[in-house]
Amino acid sequence: MKFDLHIHSCLSPCASLEMSPAAIVDAAKAAGMDGIALTDHQSARNAPAIAVCARQAGLGCLFGLEVQTAEEVHTVALFDTVEVALELTDWVYAALPRRKNDPDTFGDQPVVTWDDEIVEMEEKLLAAGCARSIPEVAEFVHARGGLYIAAHVDRPNFSVLGSLGAIPEPFEADTRYFDAIELSRTVHASEWLPKIGDYAVVRSSDAHHLCDVSRVWTEADGTFSIAGLKDIFARKATRLSERITCFSAN
């Protein structure tokens, strides 16, 4: 099966407004995906909408957030259910700056229905980091059965390697904060795997525009669910698509 675990919808201030849940599902299906994950910056408020679209289309879908932590590191948290993703959203929202989003500066943040009606414009400053650290988010996610992935570690900005220089690990040797490490679209996996150690690796599109949805992906034998991915990650049994050299933008 093929899957893409990092996709933004129109709710992300930096994403294109064409990224409606229905359009994302159509694009991922057209790209041959078996499963996707919706991961907007600091929020899962479009998860209820994409749950409907994915179910109608028969596409596997996980629900999560791209949490920008206190360390200003981008991390992907994933769950089987919309409810838990929204629970994490509330916990992240409580740790965001009080300042409201300025759409002219950062972009619009529409919460939409499955058929692309705007419910409201999210006022939280989703472009900002939250005051929750990687260890705190990892604990929250794992306590609720979720998966925690370090996003685009190859990038110099807002990545675990860029901001912290190494993948942080707890003192207790038998636990880890991250269940897998994500590589972005344009890098040669062979250049980065030595810096990642013995973590499972995924490649995800991190699409902010429709034309980028699932242009890269991860492949594995198994079931598209949190339990299925946990098993795949434990076996480090992922295969990455080739990199692409040309993409629209972030």
Place this chain on the structure above:
Amino acid sequence: MLLSELTQKLGGTIVVDKPEAIIRSAYTSDLLSDVMGHCGDESALITIQNHLNTIAVCTLAGIEAIVICHNRPIPEDMKVAAEREGVAIVTTPLSQFAASVALGELEASVR
């Protein structure tokens, strides 16, 4: 301090100009949440955070100029946003510490 004078003190290069900018203070940080919380207006931000989001934070905080250290490259989207929002960008080969020392006559920016 004018941008031209600031650039000269840094041995830097102006990537996005703003000749009318008057810089009275400076703040050194690479964490944008910290910049947002502490950096005041009419200021220069000394940083290695060569990212589009830095421009947005400068717009919110009223920061006039960004000093990007170690000659980190300026991504095209960052440059376009800086031109649109009226935020100057200067690159310098100096480190954040050396750039701060070079601009030591400015006040410490506070919010």
